Amino acid sequence: MGRHSCCYKQKLRKGLWSPEEDEKLLRHITKYGHGCWSSVPKQAGLQRCGKSCRLRWINYLRPDLKRGTFSQHEENLIIELHAVLGNRWSQIAAQLPGRTDNEIKNLWNSCIKKKLRQRGIDPNTHKPLSEVDDSLLPVVDKLNLAESKQPVQVPDRNPFETSTSKINSSPNNSMTPTKEFFHSTNQSALAGLSMNPNLWFNQNCVKPFDLSQDFSCNTISTIVPSMTSSILSTPMGLKPVVGLANDSELTSDKEVGIQIEGDPDELKWSEYLHPGFPISAALQGHGQANLFGDIKCESQSADAAAATWQQSQQHQQEQQLLASDVYGKDFQRLSYEHI
DNA sequence: AAATATCTCAACCGCTGCACT
């Protein structure tokens, strides 16, 4: 089609940027802003294409970039977000201030994938490697899988779990939620739901939010990608959510109750969280709660949360029966305690 | 010490979606 692209222009420099080029670009953008990227190289006196300038600015020159190695918390967050978002690096990067999509992508491909395999987790599906169907893997992944299966190393803790978490903290609890949850065998009915009990909740969402800033997630439909529309329109109105308890004022002995209220069924569910613990991970164990109604997260005392939790038990059972009615035999109730 | 293998990461490539005409 002969579509014109800045990349096809002749006499443009490629490869690594020199300090002089960096300085020119930095000075120009600091003074004038980038505006239209295609005009930046000319205005800044650079023999580069606009695309290259944009990339250099975003990945290297931007003043708000955080340098240095990733913290353990950041790595955990990336794993958690990858389980939710897959390879949507820019969306993942949006949740890590000062980090770029390129940086996160590189970290994932060079480090995190390896670490997960060593822990016996498939980085693509986030399932235990023992569950991964070899026939579905590319040859390269099969090789990696075979390698990492050698010393079958069962993870001794949930990689999403923080040290301060009380949730899923039993000694042999790795990626294993101990509660029952719903799992549909009808893929069209619940398109997008993960087959992974740890993640089915996650796969459908979304932009994590910070509890310290906003406890309300009733607007979840506005941040759930369009891919979840089929889920949202299910008879039960699934509205998944993911978040982090990041309130810096919280201490390890101060609990936050996460309450989920269903409408119109007034389903209530609660769990205790500690700072830094991914809500999604906490919710995994009680995933069925997320099948119903709107979700609202509120801060409440441990006692109040416990009372709410008690109150919700009976209602959840009723809702589970209702789900069976809705989906008939396609809907199974499974326990993953044996995994 | 040299050769080779592996890893890291900056940058490129090709594609998509959107806005505009």
Added chain:
DNA sequence: TAGTGCAGCGGTTGAGATATT
């Protein structure tokens, strides 16, 4: 409606650094 320009995204590449033999 189709064509064009652009920004942005994710996959891939390859040079340099580091580890291993």
